[in-house]
Amino acid sequence: MRGMRYEDYLEESYEPQETDLVCEFRFEHDPSVSFEWAAGAIGAESSIGTWDPHLSTMREEIRELGAKVFWTDKEDNRVKIAYPQDLFEPRNMPQILSSITGNIFGLSELTRLKLLDVNFPEEIINGFSGPQLGISGVRELTGIKDRPLLGTIVKPKLGLSDEQHSTVAYDAWRGGVEIVKDDENLADMSFNRFEDRIPKTLDKRDEAEDETGEKKLYFPNITAPLSEMKRRADLVIDHGGEYVMIDILTTGWSALQEMRDYLEGKGIGIHAHRAQHAAYTRLEDHGISMLAIAKFARLVGVDNLHAGTIVGKMEGEKQEILNIYDSLRSNFHDLKRTIPVASGGLHPGLVDDLIDIFGTDLVTQAGGGIHGHPDGTESGARAMRQAVEARTQGIELQDYAEDHPELAKALEKWD
Numbered sequence: 001m002r003g004m005r006y007e008d009y010l011e012e013s014y015e016p017q018e019t020d021l022v023c024e025f026r027f028e029h030d031p032s033v034s035f036e037w038a039a040g041a042i043g044a045e046s047s048i049g050t051w052d053p054h055l056s057t058m059r060e061e062i063r064e065l066g067a068k069v070f071w072t073d074k075e076d077n078r079v080k081i082a083y084p085q086d087l088f089e090p091r092n093m094p095q096i097l098s099s100i101t102g103n104i105f106g107l108s109e110l111t112r113l114k115l116l117d118v119n120f121p122e123e124i125i126n127g128f129s130g131p132q133l134g135i136s137g138v139r140e141l142t143g144i145k146d147r148p149l150l151g152t153i154v155k156p157k158l159g160l161s162d163e164q165h166s167t168v169a170y171d172a173w174r175g176g177v178e179i180v181k182d183d184e185n186l187a188d189m190s191f192n193r194f195e196d197r198i199p200k201t202l203d204k205r206d207e208a209e210d211e212t213g214e215k216k217l218y219f220p221n222i223t224a225p226l227s228e229m230k231r232r233a234d235l236v237i238d239h240g241g242e243y244v245m246i247d248i249l250t251t252g253w254s255a256l257q258e259m260r261d262y263l264e265g266k267g268i269g270i271h272a273h274r275a276q277h278a279a280y281t282r283l284e285d286h287g288i289s290m291l292a293i294a295k296f297a298r299l300v301g302v303d304n305l306h307a308g309t310i311v312g313k314m315e316g317e318k319q320e321i322l323n324i325y326d327s328l329r330s331n332f333h334d335l336k337r338t339i340p341v342a343s344g345g346l347h348p349g350l351v352d353d354l355i356d357i358f359g360t361d362l363v364t365q366a367g368g369g370i371h372g373h374p375d376g377t378e379s380g381a382r383a384m385r386q387a388v389e390a391r392t393q394g395i396e397l398q399d400y401a402e403d404h405p406e407l408a409k410a411l412e413k414w415d
Contacts, residue, residue, distance in 0.1 A: 004066060005053040006040035014070040020082040022119045023100050027077055028112035028285060035072070038110060039079045043067035045104045047087055078116070091127040093253040093300055101288055112285040118292050120299065125333050129260050129301040133269045134336025135329065135361055138303060141242065141269075142178050142215045147392050148355065150384055151179030151365040152377075153343070158185060162192050166200040168377055172370060173208035173216045175381025179363060180205075181219035184247050184275035188224070194232060202239045219245040219271040219304075226255045230262055237266060245271040248297060249280075260301035271341075272302035284317075294324045298338045304363060307340035311353045322357075329361055341365050347372075348387035348397070348407055349415030355391055364388070374409050383410035 016022055029038035044050070047067035065087055071080035089095045105113055131137075139145055152172045154165055169180040180201075188194035198220055205216045222232035222244045229251070233244050244263075248256050260270065280288040290308065297305050307328060308321035328338040340362045342354055347369030354364055366384055373380030386407040390400035397415075401408040 004044065004049055004058065004063060006038075006044050006049065007034075007036050008053075009040040009043035009047075009049065009066055009069050010036055010072070011068040011070055012072065014068045014082065016068075016070060016080075016082040017084075019085045019121045019123065021085060021088065021096075021100075021121055021124060022080060022082050023115060024078060024080050024117040026112075026114045026116055026285065027079070027110055029077075030109045030111055033109045035074050035077070039069050039072060041107055041109065042079065042104050042113070043069045043081045045107060046081070046100050046102065047083060085121050085123055088124060090124070091257075093128070093257055093296060096124075097253060097296070114283070114286050115288045115292050117289065118295055120295075122333060125299065125335065128257075128299045128335075129264065130298065130335035131270075131301050131303045131338050132260070132263060132267070132336075133303045135339045136336065138269065138339055142217065144178065146360060147388055148351075148360050149179060149339070149363045150177040150381075150388060151181060151341070151343075151363050152177050152370045152381065152384075153181055153183050153365065153367040154186075155183075155367045155371045157183035157367075158189065160192060162196040162200050165192055165197055166204045168371070169201050169218065170204035170208055171377040172381045173205060174211060175370075175378040176212075176385030177370070177381045178215065179217045179219065179365070181245055181271060181365075182221035183367075184221065184223075184273045186221050194220075195235065198235055198241070199239050202236075202241055206240075217243055219243045221245045221247070221273070223247040223251055223273075226258060229255065229259055233259070233263065233268070237268060242267065243269040243271055243303075245273055246302075247275045248272045248302065249274060249276040249293070253296065253300065256297075256302075257300050269303040270301065271304040272297050272306070274306045277306075289320065291320060291324050291327060294327055294338075298328055298332075298335060302338055303336075304339050304341050306343055307362075309342040309344055309346060309354070310357055311346075311350050325358055325362070337361075339363060343367070345369070347414040348383045348410040351384070351387040352391055352397060369410075369414065372413075373406070374413060375406065379406045380410065382406040 048065050068082045069079050154168050172180050205218050208216050222229045281290045307324045310318050310321050325340045328340050343365035346366040370380035371377050383406040386404045390397050
């Protein structure tokens with residue numbers, strides 16, 4: 001039985017099958033090896049291969065499971081690789097990631113490697129739950145049909161007591177946002193206990209709903225070891241909460257997948273914070289793209305996902321961010337659509353730009369752009385709401401601000 005050299009994994013005549021999982025990579029390699037050797041090494045080491053081609057244990061039926069490097073671009077050092085779906089355990093996102101983003105990143109001859117994109121076959125897709133609410137469910141829950149949802153993060157992200165936290169949330173809801181969320185590093189703190197924060201904040205949500213006649217949502221951060229996340233989710237549900245927030249990358253795909261299963265049938269949404277993502281995504285030539293992470297997250301089943309802004313303070317290349325939004329909101333087999341969240345350095349003066357770029361199926365989420373308003377949180381929330389009202393009515397922001405002092409002050413400060 002002939003073994004398989006790395007170069008044997010190149011099959012540029014191969015036409016990917018509907019049952020293949022397909023990845024696109026960009027890489028750089030040490031000059032001691034050829035492009036073909038490096039490309040084949042990616043396919044081999046992420047499927048059935050190893051450094052020594054003369055395996056006595058190789059069998060013909062195993063060779064058929066080998067990945068196939070079917071497309072190459074030597075100028076841009078990119079390849080597309082097709083993997084037979086039998087290489088992957090159904091409903092096991094960690095195993096999929098261990099295959100396509102596992103040992104290959106440690107190969108010494110690959111000096112740089114980035115997973116740019118991934119496309120899943122139907123059988124793998126059908127094994128995952130996808131979002132429980134999706135865009136349609138979130139819009140039905142809030143009653144908002146034709147404009148972006150408005151949200152904020154309680155700021156400062158750490159340091160407020162549970163009482164102060166709930167008051168900030170109340171002020172934001174009363175000012176006009178629909179969504180208030182915890183930040184990524186707020187959990188069960190000595191100065192703000194989870195079990196105190198949840199009932200107090202949800203009580204303030206109820207007050208805000210009674211006063212405004214509008215539906216309000218709170219996304220409490222339940223990030224913790226899995227058993228504790230379940231307990232915290234139960235506490236949220238017991239107090240009438242309809243959403244939880246999870247730091248999906250620091251929590252891990254296994255825990256996220258189990259939490260999605262745990263919440264099945266309970267009508268509870270998952271807001272996915274992407275804390276730590278830049279450790280994987282930021283370098284253009286190494287890591288895992290945010291587009292790929294977004295696809296993993298939608299498949300597992302998050303309802304909201306931070307997806308970039310193009311404008312604001314967070315880095316991100318424009319076309320990639322547009323691709324992420326398109327991927328989350330696309331019609332994709334029977335999966336519900338995940339609503340993208342624009343967050344990071346936003347304020348009322350950027351609302352027009354956000355809608356021009358992304359449309360209306362998104363959450364516009366401002367922290368400092370609300371709480372930094374000269375007249376405080378409630379006025380900051382009013383200014384954001386007024387900016388969206390101006391846009392939906394086709395009125396220039398500066399013109400609308402003439403009769404809306406909260407917006408006027410926000411534009412004076414930030415625009």
